[in-house]
Amino acid sequence: MAAKSAENGASEPTAAGARTPEAESLDAVTxxxxxxxxxxxxxxxxxxxxxxxxxxxxxxxxxxxxxxxxxxxxxxxxxxxxxxxxxxxSSRSSKLFHGGLRYLEQLDFGLVREALFERELNMTRLAPHLIKPVPFLYPLTHHVWERPYVTAGITLYDTMGGKSSLPKQKQLTRSGALRMAPALKRDALVGAVRYYDAQADDAxxxxxxxxxxxxxxxxxxxxxxxxxxxxxxxxxxxxxxxxxxxxxxxxxxxxxxxxxxxxxxxxxxxxxxxxxxxKVNASKGVHFLVARDKIPSDVGMILRTEKSVLFVIPWRNHWIVGTTDTTWRLDLAHPAATRHDIDYLLEHINAVLVTPLSHDDIEGVYAGLRPLLAGESEETSKLxxxxxxxxxxxxxxxxxxxxxxxxxxxxxxxxxxxxxxxxxxxxxxxxxxVPLIGADGYFALVNQAEHIGRQYDLHPHRVRHLLDRYGSLLHGLLAMTEDDPTLREPVPGSPDYLRVEIAYAVAYEGALHLDDVLTRRTRISIEYAHRGVDSAESVADQMAPLLGWSTETRDEEVRSYVERVEAERRSQTVESDEEADKLRLAAPDPRREQLEPLGTG
The missing domain is CATH 3.50.50.60 (FAD/NAD(P)-binding domain)
Known part of the structure; x- marks a missing residue:
């Protein structure tokens, strides 16, 4: 990064490179x-x-x-x-904004009620541009007793948070459920209940x-x-x-x-x-993503496992499958997924799929740590x-x-x-x-998507996608393209995103490193099989003049990112956390090398 003067805050040309006039023009509007x-x-x-x-x-x-x-x-x-x-x-969750259906079975009614109230508040008032409803199928596997038991639980789930804008549950026969989710084996269920929850791009x-x-x-x-x-x-x-x-x-x-x-x-x-x-214990949760066509279904799914539940969550053109729940005592900044974690998820999802998934179908993998309050049991699922x-x-x-x-x-x-x-x-x-920025005017802009698309020569589907990421901040984003229409072009290697989103991430959203953009401002790192590698060069080229990177800094950002992806891929081929952690930590991290131990200031 370009060094800054501690005395007056001015930018100074260094080996990292001075910020260009292009970058300075972005600072004109405060x-x-x-x-x-x-x-x-x-x-x-x-x-x-x-x-x-x-x-x-x-x-x-x-x-x-x-x-x-x-x-x-x-x-x-x-x-x-x-x-x-x-x-x-906060960037590695299941991407759900939900009450936690499984906590009802643990009789944690207060937590579920509180979370359901927050779900509704965010969907309707605070962040309707970011929090979206999503349907789920709850397959039933036992005759007679299970349907009334599950129905009672989901009825409680639908009502205990107060008035909800989401559709109520729907009872389905096995045939009705299979029409909705033909990916499921016929013998994997005897019927189902469809219910609604919500999701968000957490980062x-x-x-x-x-x-x-x-x-x-x-x-x-x-x-x-x-x-x-x-x-x-x-x-x-x-x-x-x-x-x-x-x-x-x-x-x-x-x-x-x-x-x-x-x-x-x-x-x-x-x-x-x-x-x-x-005290806080870290519990590792691993998810993987596959293309949407790998699991033919109109709805997400929640499946019971021997330890917890498994979610199959619709995510744009993908499915997110997760999660695991295991104790993690190694590096907190970079938890690593192992082959054992991925095999666990594959085993449980394949048990119900007509066409099983393989490692080759997986496009992205991520691992996160839940901060759980330590209890009497060491089993993280019970903390x-x-x-x-x-x-x-x-x-x-x-x-x-x-x-x-x-x-x-x-x-x-x-x-x-x-x-x-x-x-x-x-x-x-x-x-x-207090609505989040981008919430005000969002619904009106959704109705104006076709008009906005004509104004900026964008397909209405693309406009709606942008609205669900920026809300009413969309006009500020697209205004950046008026002087440079090439910013409306897709990011090379990642066509779901536009080049203007890269510029906006730097100018408005605090992105300082390549990883910030590819992993959190966008989700390129998990949504494409190349995991961002095919886009790294072009995105770095775009970020460099905006952040004053020298050629050496730009090259180092790309090298660090590519090596991080390679390290994560290697870690996902070994069985133990210790092996995976060692492989993951071998990759460079533009920030880690600069961090100091606490108490050294």
Whole structure:
């Protein structure tokens, strides 16, 4: 990355290359919700010079949710993230925004009710452009007793969250179910129940929550690592942070620090000098993607396994199949999927498919870690999905556990506790009434898709796809193509995405590295069999002038990405976590080499 002057925030030409006039022109328009190179410099100045009410550590969905909650209460807030927004768990989920049907069977009614309420709130008010309904088939495998049992559970699921905009369940005979999902073996079911849930692109949703927090005044800064905590007498008074891209450091002072670091919670608490009130265990969940035509079905599926459930989730032109649930005690930043994990998923899905899937059918694989609250049992599937929040010491609050769907409630609970350390009256949370950026006007724009398509020479299907990623921010995106119509062309090797989305990711969405774009701003890394390799060169070429990369930096970004993909492919051929972890960590990481151990600041 180009080095920046710590004194005045100006860009300096270095070996990494000066930012070009093309890049500087992107800085001419300043918008609060914009996370671009110029905003990055201004945010560093704010970190150095302001006393914040709240500093949030961690850029996952709970962290950005906490920043949004604090900002909309009228508090001054800064969020710092060592890597990228949603770089960990929040980009590697099952992509479901759901109540968790299986938790009903565990009698966890409070969690399910809360999650279902949040599902409806997000689908209808907060993020209708990002949260979408999706139908699922629940195959029945036993006569007589199972249908009334499942029907009662899904009826409860349909109603316990309050009024729902989703269609109610539908009872199906075996023949009716097979017409809906001809991929299933006839002897795999005796009937079925169809019900609805919702899904979201988790990484995209997290980034949009972060940009909404910025819209309301929060500093949102990635590649900004906490290296130490500031202590005053017996309390935490802020954090010392290091710019991962340049190496510069500064102290960030705040009345309270909110630790939203997920599976890193214990390490962060230890660095602050406290054991905390709870421990977090990491559970690895692996998913793979196959092309949509590999599983002929109009609906997704939820299948019971001996340990949990298996989801087959429609995802654009693909199916997501997952997930596993195993303890992970190795590298937290890069959990690795093994052949054993993939074979487990293949075994269970193939048990019900007419035409079985093979390893050759798999286009993408990803592994994520769930931050589960430690319980009495070491079986991760039985650890709590409830969240816990604790004031671990004066000036520091930690929150962990929970589900992606309940991120807003988790953020609210964390701030409700954090206000004890803020020496002023603090307003209550209002995030249940704050739509994410892109939500306002979304439904009207969907109806105008054909008109917008004619205006920009795009197929209406392409416009609707963009609306489901950007919502009413679409006009700002497409305005970037007016001076350069080539930006409306597809990304080479990844035709579902347009070149303008790459430029927008850098200018507005905080992307700093090739991996940020291919893995999180888009999902090219899991949606194509080449896993982004065939697009890496062209995307890097487009990013280089916008970020001031030298030829050497551009080449290093491509090399690092390609080697990462190769390492992940190799890790997926071995049986043990230890072997997979070793292979995965052999790949370079543009940020990892610059990160420092906690407490070294």
């Amino acid at each position: 918008e609060p919700a914009r996370l671009g190179p110029a905003e990055r410099e201004r945010s560093w100045d704010r970190l150095q010079n302001e006393l914040f009410d709240v500093v949030v550590v961690g850029g996952g969905v709970v962290g950005v949710g906490a920043a949004l909650d604090a900002a909309t209460r009228g508090l001054s807030v800064a969020l710092v993230e060592a890597r990228d927004l949603a770089a960990g768990t 995209r949703h997290t980034m949009m929550v972060g940009r909404t927090a910025a819209q309301y005044g929060a500093v949102v800064r990635t590649s900004t690592q906490v290296v130490d905590f500031i202590h005053e007498v017996d309390r935490i008074a802020g954090v010392r942070v290091r710019d991962v891209e340049t190496g510069r450091q500064t102290d960030v002072r705040a009345h309270v620090v909110v630790n939203c670091t997920g599976v890193w919670t214990d390490q962060m608490q230890h660095a602050a000098g406290t054991r905390g009130r709870f 709590s999905r409830e969240h816990a929040v604790s004031r671990v010491m004066p000036g520091m609050v930690s929150i962990a556990g929970g589900k992606y769907t309940t991120y807003r409630v988790m953020a609210k609970d964390a701030l409700d506790l954090a206000v004890q350390d803020i020496p002023a009256r603090v307003a209550p949370s209002i995030t249940d009434r």
